[in-house]
Amino acid sequence: MFKNDLIAVAQSPLSHWLTHLPQQLAHWEQQQQHGELHKWLRCVAQLPKLEPEHVELSDTVTVTNQGVSEGEQNRIRGLLQQLTPWRKGPFHLHGVDIDTEWRSDFKWQRVAPHIGDLTGQQVLDVGCGSGYHLWRMLESGAEQAWGVDPGQLFMAQFMAVRQFMPKALQQRAHWFPLGVEDLPELKAFDTVFSMGVLYHRRSPIDFLTQLKAQLRQGGQLVLETLVVEGDVNTVLVPGQTYAKMRNVWFIPSTAALLHWLERCGFKNARVVDENVTELSEQRATEWMTGQSLVDFLDPNDHSKSIEGYPAPRRAVIIANN
Numbered sequence: 001m002f003k004n005d006l007i008a009v010a011q012s013p014l015s016h017w018l019t020h021l022p023q024q025l026a027h028w029e030q031q032q033q034h035g036e037l038h039k040w041l042r043c044v045a046q047l048p049k050l051e052p053e054h055v056e057l058s059d060t061v062t063v064t065n066q067g068v069s070e071g072e073q074n075r076i077r078g079l080l081q082q083l084t085p086w087r088k089g090p091f092h093l094h095g096v097d098i099d100t101e102w103r104s105d106f107k108w109q110r111v112a113p114h115i116g117d118l119t120g121q122q123v124l125d126v127g128c129g130s131g132y133h134l135w136r137m138l139e140s141g142a143e144q145a146w147g148v149d150p151g152q153l154f155m156a157q158f159m160a161v162r163q164f165m166p167k168a169l170q171q172r173a174h175w176f177p178l179g180v181e182d183l184p185e186l187k188a189f190d191t192v193f194s195m196g197v198l199y200h201r202r203s204p205i206d207f208l209t210q211l212k213a214q215l216r217q218g219g220q221l222v223l224e225t226l227v228v229e230g231d232v233n234t235v236l237v238p239g240q241t242y243a244k245m246r247n248v249w250f251i252p253s254t255a256a257l258l259h260w261l262e263r264c265g266f267k268n269a270r271v272v273d274e275n276v277t278e279l280s281e282q283r284a285t286e287w288m289t290g291q292s293l294v295d296f297l298d299p300n301d302h303s304k305s306i307e308g309y310p311a312p313r314r315a316v317i318i319a320n321n
């Protein structure tokens with residue numbers, strides 16, 4: 001399944017990853033597959049093979065071909081709908097608009113002005129979801145964009161999008177079913193992104209250390225996460241749920257986060273954006289029909305989560321290794 005991606009690793013400055021990666025992927029293929037993965041991958045395999053005439057890796061990641069028939073469009077829509085919920089996007093694929101739960105382009109607009117020129121870079125996106133931001137990283141000049149995420153539905157979504165892309169782009173975007181904890185100390189990426197993951201980790205300091213271990217000397221970390229207002233000693237550890245999410249552990253203030261980064265040995269850590277998530281950024285759509293942000297907030301006071309905590313506020317922090 002990952003043959004071409006492993007060849008790309010071998011030909012990249014990350015070739016030392018091959019000491020771990022083939023074995024981990026083989027183990028995953030034998031032991032760890034989700035019960036529905038085969039069904040999802042069958043959908044991907046059934047997508048029509050279409051020549052990409054027009055490609056845009058912009059706010060809506062787009063691949064089109066004028067000659068696609070209505071029948072083919074319906075077929076694509078039907079197959080992609082079997083991969084719901086689609087959380088991170090949006091995408092436009094041969095006449096099919098995938099209006100995802102998240103407008104991930106809003107996040108990218110907050111991040112992109114601060115990351116410098118990615119030209120020629122090897123970039124890693126830890127917790128990359130459907131891989132939407134991997135395409136935006138290529139748009140920003142990255143030579144290769146590598147994503148890792150344990151979510152197997154998201155892998156199928158990534159593969160569905162990638163197979164529509166021109167070959168030259170397919171060879172530059174990669175997705176592995178790994179958690180951050182599965183990564184050896186590669187010390188090789190020019191930029192490591194991790195957006196929307198820190199609060200899911202039980203041990204945020206270990207997490208930051210694991211991210212640091214992926215960076216080459218002088219490389220940059222782009223960290224995006226939930227934050228609360230407060231000083232260097234403020235950290236919210238919610239009860240069983242935060243905004244109805246069960247697996248949320250640490251939500252620090254930006255001052256605390258800068259302090260953690262410094263303790264972990266990062267240099268020049270700075271907050272480049274802070275923003276309260278608006279209902280227009282995360283909402284139910286035809287492609288994610290379940291509950292979304294509006295259901296996670298106090299119906300009488302949108303400045304609070306349904307549990308009474310401060311409503312989701314997110315910061316982007318950049319730091320150097």
Ligand SMILES: Nc1ncnc2c1ncn2[C@@H]1O[C@H](C[S@+](CC[C@H]([NH3+])C(=O)[O-])CC(=O)[O-])[C@@H](O)[C@H]1O
Pocket residue numbers: 088102104107126127128129130148149150151154178179180181194195196197200
């Ligand atoms: N151990 C882990 N290692 C790596 N990833 C993980 C792990 N555990 C969960 N994830 C993945 O982290 C992603 C978090 S979503 C952010 C997506 C994108 N980055 C975005 O900024 O839009 C935000 C949210 O759902 O709250 C999911 O895709 C998980 O599967």
